[in-house]
Amino acid sequence: MNIVKITVLKTTLQEDLAEEYGIDNFTTCPMLNEGDVFYADYAKPDGFCDEAWKAIYQYVFALAHGAGEGLFYYNDWIKEPGVAIVCCNDGLRPVIFKLEKTDIESKP
Template sequence: MKKCRITVMRITRYEDLMARYENPIEHACEMQEGQVFIANGWERPEGFCPSAWDTLSPFVLALSHGAEDFYEGWMKNPRSAMLSCNDGFRPVSFLVEALNEDAD
């Protein structure tokens, strides 16, 4: 089993949807663009958003166990995936990459 790097690539905010539908929330998302997490195999990295992990974890699990080429050539790097969390107001895009380093 391998480690995986998870990089926060982009954070989008839909202010119009937030104003119309969301109850005010302080610190709804603590992620920052460029932030990097290392998943030790399929384990959620410390400080990583639990909700985002629910979306990413099946891909991290697969990549950490050697899966490649999701959706028949979707990614230039077959050992990676570009994914977003399920927050409809401020979705965060993550690049998940399998590393050559073995998990602990």
């Protein structure tokens, strides 16, 4: 099993939905910032959002265990092997992540 690099690509805000459904002064994710980098295998990294982890862990787990040697999902998704672009499930302020398989072996 290898370590997966998780990079925060974007923190977004669906302004129309936030205006209609969010609390006053609703902003982008308060926990994660663009450019943040985390490393994981099967366990949530320290400081990583619990809800975001629940949304992306299956991709992290798959990459850590060798998926992505080729291209994900029948070659019709991401053009670079060993990479996945995923997001958390916050409908008002989704955070978009880049997951990259590394050559770093995981330690138990």
